[in-house]
Amino acid sequence: MSIITKVKQKQIEQLIEKNNRLDGRGPLEYREMKLEQGLIERAEGSARVLLGKTEVIVGTKIETGEPFPDTPNEGVLTVSAELVPFASPSYEPGPPDENSIELARIVDRGIRESKMIDTEKLVIEPGKKVFVVFVDVYVLNYDGNLIDASALAAVAALSNTKMSKYEIEEGEIKIKSGYEQLPLKKHPITVTCAKIGNKLVVDPWLEEEQVMDARISFAIDDDDNICAIQKGGSGYFEPSQVFEAAKIAKEKAKELRKKLNW
Amino acid sequence: MNEKPEKLIDKKGIRLDGRKPDELRPIKMEVGVISNANGSAYIEWGKNKIVAAVYGPREVHPKHLALQDSTVLKCRYHMASFSVQERKSPAPSRREIELSKVIRESLEPAIFMEYYPRTMIDVFIEVLQADGGTRCASITAASLALADSGIPMRDLVVACAAGKIENTVVLDLFDTEDKVGSADVPVAMMPNLNAVTLLQMDGILTHEEFEKAVNMAIDGCKTVYAMQKEALKTKYVTVKSEEESKEEEAEE
Numbered sequence: 466m467s468i469i470t471k472v473k474q475k476q477i478e479q480l481i482e483k484n485n486r487l488d489g490r491g492p493l494e495y496r497e498m499k500l501e502q503g504l505i506e507r508a509e510g511s512a513r514v515l516l517g518k519t520e521v522i523v524g525t526k527i528e529t530g531e532p533f534p535d536t537p538n539e540g541v542l543t544v545s546a547e548l549v550p551f552a553s554p555s556y557e558p559g560p561p562d563e564n565s566i567e568l569a570r571i572v573d574r575g576i577r578e579s580k581m582i583d584t585e586k587l588v589i590e591p592g593k594k595v596f597v598v599f600v601d602v603y604v605l606n607y608d609g610n611l612i613d614a615s616a617l618a619a620v621a622a623l624s625n626t627k628m629s630k631y632e633i634e635e636g637e638i639k640i641k642s643g644y645e646q647l648p649l650k651k652h653p654i655t656v657t658c659a660k661i662g663n664k665l666v667v668d669p670w671l672e673e674e675q676v677m678d679a680r681i682s683f684a685i686d687d688d689d690n691i692c693a694i695q696k697g698g699s700g701y702f703e704p705s706q707v708f709e710a711a712k713i714a715k716e717k718a719k720e721l722r723k724k725l726n727w
Numbered sequence: 728m729n730e731k732p733e734k735l736i737d738k739k740g741i742r743l744d745g746r747k748p749d750e751l752r753p754i755k756m757e758v759g760v761i762s763n764a765n766g767s768a769y770i771e772w773g774k775n776k777i778v779a780a781v782y783g784p785r786e787v788h789p790k791h792l793a794l795q796d797s798t799v800l801k802c803r804y805h806m807a808s809f810s811v812q813e814r815k816s817p818a819p820s821r822r823e824i825e826l827s828k829v830i831r832e833s834l835e836p837a838i839f840m841e842y843y844p845r846t847m848i849d850v851f852i853e854v855l856q857a858d859g860g861t862r863c864a865s866i867t868a869a870s871l872a873l874a875d876s877g878i879p880m881r882d883l884v885v886a887c888a889a890g891k892i893e894n895t896v897v898l899d900l901f902d903t904e905d906k907v908g909s910a911d912v913p914v915a916m917m918p919n920l921n922a923v924t925l926l927q928m929d930g931i932l933t934h935e936e937f938e939k940a941v942n943m944a945i946d947g948c949k950t951v952y953a954m955q956k957e958a959l960k961t962k963y964v965t966v967k968s969e970e971e972s973k974e975e976e977a978e979e
Contacts, residue, residue, distance in 0.1 A: 566821050579931070686931065702923045
């Protein structure tokens with residue numbers, strides 16, 4: 466934690482105690498959100514999300530590959546996350562560290578557990594050949610709450626993903642002209658709450674993340690069910706706060722879903 | 728063994744391994760099993776067999792990681808190559824890296840980190856055999872190892888999972904239930920402080936089911952907590968009686 470943040474810590478906590486925040490938001494208010502889809506023509510699908518100053522871009526690619534032995538009748542989903550070195554003064558080039566792996570796995574669980582992609586429709590030859598969907602998250606500017614921004618961008622990129630039409634001739638795939646949508650069933654939305662002092666706020670920005678005790682993220686599907694959770698940070702939640710955060714997540718997900726028309 | 732069972736729970740509410748919905752698997756714990764380590768513990772939780780050991784507080788390596796006002800907790804969760812059905816590559820997987828992080832974050836709130844500035848505490852966890860719920864068993868063993876090493880703690884951290892199989896919320900899922908069932912909710916907590924230090928979930932649950940699962944996991948945690956304390960005491964009762972018999976011999 467930087468010295469400046471340490472000085473501000475008390476101010477941030479005192480403001481939140483009075484339901485105010487340093488950037489003028491209410492406790493349950495998201496920063497301004499911008500979503501753009503299809504900006505990378507080479508990718509099968511893409512989306513860019515701005516959440517305040519946090520910026521994330523997600524591209525999807527589709528290739529053929531082998532299914533996992535325990536799910537021969539399902540396509541494969543692979544999520545990775547890259548914290549691009551220019552996104553924050555604290556980021557460095559190198560292999561993915563625990564933060565980027567955790568981020569990728571949270572995004573992965575939201576998509577996988579909500580059964581967003583109809584993976585059974587991605588089978589070419591059961592047990593041998595299936596489509597592999599790569600979802601790659603690139604963090605371009607880090608100003609807090611990468612989880613919600615990345616999950617949103619990933620779902621938006623998948624909604625925007627097109628596959629070439631194909632037919633199978635003598636076991637070989639022949640690409641035909643034209644595209645069709647990647648078969649999707651759900652649109653999960655991830656909402657993160659931070660615990661600062663003894664209060665919960667949604668969408669923590671950078672300075673709030675640096676002073677928070679802990680965070681908790683919920684992926685909520687189209688039917689208001691919870692499909693993935695991750696607690697993070699070196700603090701704790703009381704059980705009642707966990708339930709409170711779950712309720713906040715459900716309400717915020719509903720609100721975002723309406724706004725996004727998902 | 729790789730066959731998917733048709734039913735995970737029968738009409739009477741009995742699960743594949745004969746347990747009731749809110750029943751834990753048999754658990755055994757032993758403290759002080761690695762003589763070189765500053766603290767250690769072994770846990771058998773159903774078919775899970777896990778060793779956790781602690782080194783430190785000791786010199787920070789690499790040095791630039793040192794903090795001026797706090798110790799640095801490091802945690803490595805690792806599965807032995809033979810711990811699962813198909814051989815697991817011994818290189819750390821993405822899952823193990825994520826688990827190492829969440830386990831560390833579940834233990835940190837219990838430790839008085841500010842007592843040992845410019846030092847490092849290493850927690851090593853080795854899963855010798857896995858049967859579902861290894862992160863919970865690992866946290867339970869790791870916090871025993873920390874206590875055994877004498878590092879001051881606010882409370883023991885204990886963990887237990889609940890989940891959902893075929894529309895029933897159940898406690899402590901084993902491997903098959905975890906893989907075939909519809910949700911798994913691991914919870915770690917410090918029972919005396921009513922503090923949840925780890926919470927994850929995958930699967931699909933309604934809000935009511937989620938609250939039920941968390942409350943069930945918390946009850947499970949409290950049961951395991953009692954066993955944990957017993958395991959700690961047992962070690963020191965043994966040490967004490969050994970010391971006493973030595974003294975008696977010396978007197979004779």
